[in-house]
Amino acid sequence: xxxxxxxxxxxxxxxxxxxxxxxxxxxxxxxxxxxxxxxxxxxxxxxxxxxxxxxxxxxxxxxxxxxxxxxxxxxxxxxxxxxxxxxxxxxxxxxxxxxxxxxxxxxxxxxxxxxxxxxxxxxxxxxxxxxxxxxxxxxxxxxxxxxxxxxxxxxxxxxxxxxxxxxxxxxxxxxxxxxxxxxxxxxxxxxxxxxxxxxxxxxxxxxxxxxxxxxxxxxxxxxxxxxxxxxxxxxxxxxxxxxxxxxxxxxxxxxxxxxxxxxxxxxxxxxxxxxxxxxxxxxxxxxxxxxxxxxxxxxxxxxxxxxxxxxxxxxxxxxxxxxxxxxxxxxxxxxxxxxxxxxxxxxxxxxxxxxxxxxxxxxxxxxxxxxxxxxxxxxxxxxxxxxxxxxxxxxxxxxxxxxxxxxxxxxxxxxxxxxxxxxxxxxxxxxxxxxxxxxxxxxxxxx
Numbered sequence: 001x002x003x004x005x006x007x008x009x010x011x012x013x014x015x016x017x018x019x020x021x022x023x024x025x026x027x028x029x030x031x032x033x034x035x036x037x038x039x040x041x042x043x044x045x046x047x048x049x050x051x052x053x054x055x056x057x058x059x060x061x062x063x064x065x066x067x068x069x070x071x072x073x074x075x076x077x078x079x080x081x082x083x084x085x086x087x088x089x090x091x092x093x094x095x096x097x098x099x100x101x102x103x104x105x106x107x108x109x110x111x112x113x114x115x116x117x118x119x120x121x122x123x124x125x126x127x128x129x130x131x132x133x134x135x136x137x138x139x140x141x142x143x144x145x146x147x148x149x150x151x152x153x154x155x156x157x158x159x160x161x162x163x164x165x166x167x168x169x170x171x172x173x174x175x176x177x178x179x180x181x182x183x184x185x186x187x188x189x190x191x192x193x194x195x196x197x198x199x200x201x202x203x204x205x206x207x208x209x210x211x212x213x214x215x216x217x218x219x220x221x222x223x224x225x226x227x228x229x230x231x232x233x234x235x236x237x238x239x240x241x242x243x244x245x246x247x248x249x250x251x252x253x254x255x256x257x258x259x260x261x262x263x264x265x266x267x268x269x270x271x272x273x274x275x276x277x278x279x280x281x282x283x284x285x286x287x288x289x290x291x292x293x294x295x296x297x298x299x300x301x302x303x304x305x306x307x308x309x310x311x312x313x314x315x316x317x318x319x320x321x322x323x324x325x326x327x328x329x330x331x332x333x334x335x336x337x338x339x340x341x342x343x344x345x346x347x348x349x350x351x352x353x354x355x356x357x358x359x360x361x362x363x364x365x366x367x368x369x370x371x372x373x374x375x376x377x378x379x380x381x382x383x384x385x386x387x388x389x390x391x392x393x394x395x396x397x398x399x400x401x402x403x404x405x406x407x408x409x410x411x412x413x414x415x416x417x418x419x420x421x422x423x424x425x426x427x428x429x430x431x432x433x434x435x436x437x438x439x440x441x442x443x444x445x446x447x
Contacts, residue, residue, distance in 0.1 A: 016211065017093065017142060018081050024141040025078040028103075029071050031134055036067040039128075062117075063128065066110040073102070096142040100151045103135050108158040121166045124159075129189070132159060136196050143208040145201035152197015156190035254311040255323040255354045255400060256376050257296065258384035259287070259330070262347040264304035280304075282343055287330050294326035295319075299372055305348075307380075309372050312359045320354045320403030327352060327394050328411075328432060347393065351384025354399040382420035383429060390415060390431070398428035 043060045077099060114123045123129075132155040139151040163186035261283065268276050284306070288298055295316040296308045310326070311319030327350045337343045355376035383395050392415070401412060412430040419426055 017096070020141045020143070021096070021099070022078050022081045024138055025074040025081070027141075028134070028138055029074045032067050032070050032131075035131065035134075036064055039063055062110055062114045066106065069106065070103070073106070093142075093144060093147075096139075096144060096147050097150060100135065100139060100142075100147060101154060104132065104151065104155050104158060107131055107135070108162060112162055115162075115166055124163050124166070124186070129159060132193055133196060136193060136200055139197070140200045140204040140207070143204045143211070145205040145208075148201035148204050149194075149197045152194045152200065155197070156193035159193065160186055160190040250359050251356055252312055252315070252359060253319070253354065254309050254357045254359070254372060254376060255319040255352060255403075256357070256372065256380035257291070257308040257310070257323050257327060258305065258351045258381045259308070259327075260302075260305040260349045260384055260387075262349060267344070279344065283334075283346065286333055286337075290329050290333065291326050294322040294329075296322060296326055307372075307377070309357075309359075312357065312372060318403060318405075320352070320400045321405065321408060323352050323354075324396060324400065324404060324408055327396075331393055331432075349384055349387035349392075350394045351380050351382070351387065352394075352396040352400045353380035353383055354397065354403055355379065378422070379420065379427070382422070383427075386418065386420065386429060389418075392431045394432045395429050396431075398430070401428075401430045 040060065111123055111129065115121055136148070136151045136155055139148040142148070164183075167183075167186075267279070271279070284301070287306075291298060291308045294310070295314075296310040297313070299307045299309050308323075308326075310323040316322070330350070331348065334343075334346060334348060338345055353376055355374070357372050357374040357376045359372050379397065383397055386395055387393060395415070396412065401409065404412070411433055413433055415429050415431045417426045417428050
């Protein structure tokens with residue numbers, strides 16, 4: 001994979017943290033708003049009991065005010081994290097610690113305000129203090145073990161400190177009617193907060209490891225596709241990765257193309273290796289694009305040519321029609337490049353045959369290769385070689401011709417019944433009419 005295309009795990013992780021921080025803000029706003037509504041509902045049903053405890057509405061008003069402040073604060077966080085032009089010094093991981101500190105400390109300040117204005121320490125014994133656990137549990141969204149432990153420890157420390165202070169040193173607080181928390185009570189609740197933070201840390205760490213493992217697997221898969229896609233078609237790579245246990249051997253009808261560059265050996269003898277490679281890359285570049293645009297795949301390069309298959313591993317449309325159109329387009333594109341002088345004068349030969357093939361992974365347990373095998377491959381190769389005998393550029397078998405629609409068929413004419421090397425059976429071959437004319441006009445031109 002190119003370096004400019006490779007996305008590091010750190011970049012992916014930071015992006016994920018930014019998104020989850022925004023999601024966390026929305027969830028926190030929703031949960032605290034729901035908490036405020038439910039507490040207000042309880043207050044309306046049990047107003048007398050509430051007033052007998054707090055003597056004023058300071059507790060419920062403070063909770064509603066706290067909820068409003070948190071909603072405003074989290075809305076700002078949601079907006080800030082969604083901006084693309086964050087400060088250059090912004091660090092998502094450090095920001096998580098700052099945000100956790102701010103949220104927990106705001107809750108602590110709320111509890112202190114209620115105690116100071118109501119003169120009652122009772123609020124430290126009510127379910128309101130369990131709001132700390134919401135912040136601790138939601139810290140798992142940040143996928144940072146240390147941050148979850150930090151959240152639990154900070155919540156425990158602040159809760160224990162204010163409980164200890166108002167139980168032992170604060171003046172003007174009603175301690176007789178409503179006894180303070182015992183040391184066992186607030187230390188025990190603080191301990192549970194720390195344990196909850198540790199548990200949340202383990203959960204976040206496990207999720208983080210799973211995510212990184214998934215990202216690494218995806219990156220490796222992309223790198224494999226990019227690496228082997230330079231050697232064989234990306235479609236074959238994807239098929240191998242998706243069906244690696246199902247490619248032991250499959251019979252299917254395919255159209256095989258063999259393409260050969262004429263007079264290639266003399267060209268190699270009179271040019272430097274670097275020039276030969278550049279020449280081949282120039283030719284194969286547009287040819288491969290044409291093959292793939294017609295749903296074909298390159299199975300292998302043969303030095304001065306290549307073998308392509310239409311209909312495997314993925315069958316799309318009429319494979320013979322796709323292969324024939326690709327062959328014609330390659331020849332026409334080559335003619336244009338020759339005419340414009342963009343490449344050395346070049347002629348090619350193409351043979352097409354349609355028949356059943358065996359497709360799949362072939363080899364040993366140590367090394368396997370996705371291959372197309374069968375008589376169809378041999379026949380396509382032999383038909384390509386017949387171009388030399390008939391001074392043509394493109395020959396197709398009767399099996400291919402019969403698969404074509406009328407619009408394509410009318411551009412072909414029957415050429416001969418002939419035998420190919422290694423077979424006693426006569427085969428019918430057809431040649432493209434326009435190609436024949438072009439061939440005889442240029443039959444003396446070589447590379």
